[in-house]
Amino acid sequence: MTLLVKAGLLFTGSREIENGWVLSRDGMIADIGSGPPPRADEMIDEPNCVAMPGLVNAHDHMYQWATRGYVPDGTLFEWLRALYPVWARIDADTVRVAARAAMAKLLLSGCTLSTDHHYVFPHGRAGIFEALVDTARELGLRFHPCRGSMSLGESKGGLPPDSVVESDDAILVHTEYVVSRYHDPQPGSMCRVAVAPCSPFSVTPQLMRDSAAYARQRGLRLHTHVAETLDEEQFCHERFGMRPLELMEDLGWVGPDVWYAHGIHFNDSEVDRVAEDKTGVAHCPSSNMRLGAGACRVQDLLRAGARVGLGVDGSASNEDANLVVEAHQALLLARVRSSSPQALDARAAWRLATQGGADCLGRQDCGTLEQGKCADIACFRVDDLAHAGIKDLVAGLALAPPARAQTVIVNGRAVVRGGRLLTADEDQVAREIAARSRQLAG
Numbered sequence: 001m002t003l004l005v006k007a008g009l010l011f012t013g014s015r016e017i018e019n020g021w022v023l024s025r026d027g028m029i030a031d032i033g034s035g036p037p038p039r040a041d042e043m044i045d046e047p048n049c050v051a052m053p054g055l056v057n058a059h060d061h062m063y064q065w066a067t068r069g070y071v072p073d074g075t076l077f078e079w080l081r082a083l084y085p086v087w088a089r090i091d092a093d094t095v096r097v098a099a100r101a102a103m104a105k106l107l108l109s110g111c112t113l114s115t116d117h118h119y120v121f122p123h124g125r126a127g128i129f130e131a132l133v134d135t136a137r138e139l140g141l142r143f144h145p146c147r148g149s150m151s152l153g154e155s156k157g158g159l160p161p162d163s164v165v166e167s168d169d170a171i172l173v174h175t176e177y178v179v180s181r182y183h184d185p186q187p188g189s190m191c192r193v194a195v196a197p198c199s200p201f202s203v204t205p206q207l208m209r210d211s212a213a214y215a216r217q218r219g220l221r222l223h224t225h226v227a228e229t230l231d232e233e234q235f236c237h238e239r240f241g242m243r244p245l246e247l248m249e250d251l252g253w254v255g256p257d258v259w260y261a262h263g264i265h266f267n268d269s270e271v272d273r274v275a276e277d278k279t280g281v282a283h284c285p286s287s288n289m290r291l292g293a294g295a296c297r298v299q300d301l302l303r304a305g306a307r308v309g310l311g312v313d314g315s316a317s318n319e320d321a322n323l324v325v326e327a328h329q330a331l332l333l334a335r336v337r338s339s340s341p342q343a344l345d346a347r348a349a350w351r352l353a354t355q356g357g358a359d360c361l362g363r364q365d366c367g368t369l370e371q372g373k374c375a376d377i378a379c380f381r382v383d384d385l386a387h388a389g390i391k392d393l394v395a396g397l398a399l400a401p402p403a404r405a406q407t408v409i410v411n412g413r414a415v416v417r418g419g420r421l422l423t424a425d426e427d428q429v430a431r432e433i434a435a436r437s438r439q440l441a442g
Contacts, residue, residue, distance in 0.1 A: 024375030054112025054376030056357030059311025110378030119148025287313035309357030
């Protein structure tokens with residue numbers, strides 16, 4: 001099957017083509033151009049849109065869609081301590097309903113590739129990971145689920161209660177099971193699995209080492225939270241006598257197969273080391289501001305040559321899942337942090353939301369619109385009230401973030417048209433998540 005997407009402006013990631021078009025064949029980009037387009041089995045014409053690479057979400061916790069609005073004024077540790085007992089009640093049905101809401105919102109925002117860092121597996125609750133993968137397949141989202149984990153409970157000095165932690169052995173056995181069942185390393189893959197112990201304050205050092213060894217044996221990527229808050233930094237000093245990045249280095253958690261969530265509290269030397277090691281960083285501006293955690297040194301990381309992407313983070317610390325908003329927030333937050341409007345420009349913000357995220361996830365076949373890459377495209381209207389008359393269309397979309405995309409293509413298939421989701425009933429998804437959130441709240 002061939003699909004032709006035409007737009008008033010085509011932003012490939014490196015070029016801006018007026019009246020451009022993208023031809024895809026069997027889910028991959030076959031050609032790009034302007035002027036008279038080639039014939040195709042299906043054509044989508046969006047003359048009032050900017051078409052760009054599908055956005056990439058480099059960090060999320062989708063189950064948290066069911067617990068939005070809790071502890072709205074708390075720090076990370078205060079927020080976690082309040083929510084751990086609630087999350088201990090989740091099951092596969094809760095995860096499925098929450099993931100449908102999270103993925104629907106992501107697709108509607110122009111996201112075509114997302115990870116999900118799921119680390120809560122209450123005892124005796126089967127099918128949670130399966131629910132995530134099945135939901136992504138149902139909605140048509142390109143998906144990188146992380147088999148996350150927590151093994152360091154309160155009784156052993158960790159932050160989470162013992163009721164939501166697992167043994168190291170059980171974690172590694174289940175990780176091998178889901179990798180064998182779901183991981184597809186081929187170009188154009190719709191599902192790849194990563195290995196992702198949660199954080200320095202919720203897993204044992206031995207699990208971190210064993211997870212890294214297992215992932216590298218299997219050619220998998222590694223993901224965890226690092227340097228998100230000063231509380232975490234204090235925990236690492238008191239328990240390990242190290243800063244968070246020093247701990248990661250000691251455990252072998254650095255390199256081009258690793259990406260961190262947040263990376264806020266790096267010092268100058270650590271910024272340089274992250275870049276030199278080619279470790280990725282998923283910047284989550286809305287969540288960081290919501291929790292008062294601080295501001296990632298995006299400008300410094302980029303100047304040093306680090307790979308930086310964007311994440312919405314879990315909706316319990318964001319209440320939204322719109323990557324265009326994250327590009328907007330990243331743009332403004334970098335300028336506030338540096339007291340300079342030159343700290344980050346709109347096109348650099350879009351690179352964070354596209355190619356930067358793809359680099360973090362190890363997807364050389366995503367993140368830009370080029371021949372031979374995945375046919376993942378997001379189209380945003382620029383003739384609506386929010387954008388009509390803006391001179392620089394690409395900058396305008398970052399400065400005035402749209403609530404939703406007009407058209408979204410994943411793997412050469414339309415999943416959003418006219419601003420409406422084609423793969424699920426949005427109103428039904430909303431009713432289901434409202435009911436499940438009330439039930440979980442008790």
